[in-house]
Amino acid sequence: LVELMAWAFLAPFVFGFSTRWLPIFAGLRPAVAWIPRALAAIVAAGALATLLGWWLAAALVWAMTAVLAAWGLRIFLPSVAAAKTQGVHWTFPWFLRIAYFWLLVSAGLGIVAVLLPASGLSGSGRHAFTVGFIATMVLTIGQRILPAFSGMRKLYSPALMFLCLATLEIGCLLRVSGEMLAYPGWFPFAWRWLPLSASLEVAAFAIFAYNLIRTLLSPPAHTLAQK
Numbered sequence: 001l002v003e004l005m006a007w008a009f010l011a012p013f014v015f016g017f018s019t020r021w022l023p024i025f026a027g028l029r030p031a032v033a034w035i036p037r038a039l040a041a042i043v044a045a046g047a048l049a050t051l052l053g054w055w056l057a058a059a060l061v062w063a064m065t066a067v068l069a070a071w072g073l074r075i076f077l078p079s080v081a082a083a084k085t086q087g088v089h090w091t092f093p094w095f096l097r098i099a100y101f102w103l104l105v106s107a108g109l110g111i112v113a114v115l116l117p118a119s120g121l122s123g124s125g126r127h128a129f130t131v132g133f134i135a136t137m138v139l140t141i142g143q144r145i146l147p148a149f150s151g152m153r154k155l156y157s158p159a160l161m162f163l164c165l166a167t168l169e170i171g172c173l174l175r176v177s178g179e180m181l182a183y184p185g186w187f188p189f190a191w192r193w194l195p196l197s198a199s200l201e202v203a204a205f206a207i208f209a210y211n212l213i214r215t216l217l218s219p220p221a222h223t224l225a226q227k
Contacts, residue, residue, distance in 0.1 A: 102132025171200030
């Protein structure tokens, strides 16, 4: 059920708004036209394999999904236009790319977890997906579009945006690497990283919330311009 929720619901949701918004906001090449239809068919195949308990087949299909999405969205290719970073931190397009990097990491760990079930890598793969991919995309895109969708306001602090996202990525890196090293017993000291990673990730969401609350409490940008 967790695999279905992640790959058959959350991932297509992110792919959808990525196809529409990333070429505009990050200056990327337009997505390949047939990619959305191909991803829909592949996700359906992965969902069926998961429901049937074909774990390796499902893991391979999810890896294919991640690779095809990253390639079709041109996420790792150089931008062809200037990213729209006015009002947000200039690292905005880089965090979008980092999110898709975590998607690929999650898919790779999913395959290894099936081939080596004793490794305990399934948890690190899920964290790479939920925090590395989903949370990074939500917190990055959210601070770009929510102020505009809430009365054309200006983000309170681009610096806090960067702090939020950098804190999230450090926390995710510690969590994923810590689970990879601690769960199989390769490096027991890595267990001590896990509470720190959780604290950093909670702090990132708190910074995100504070930045948006201050943004929503500020007057719309057009009223400031009139003054």
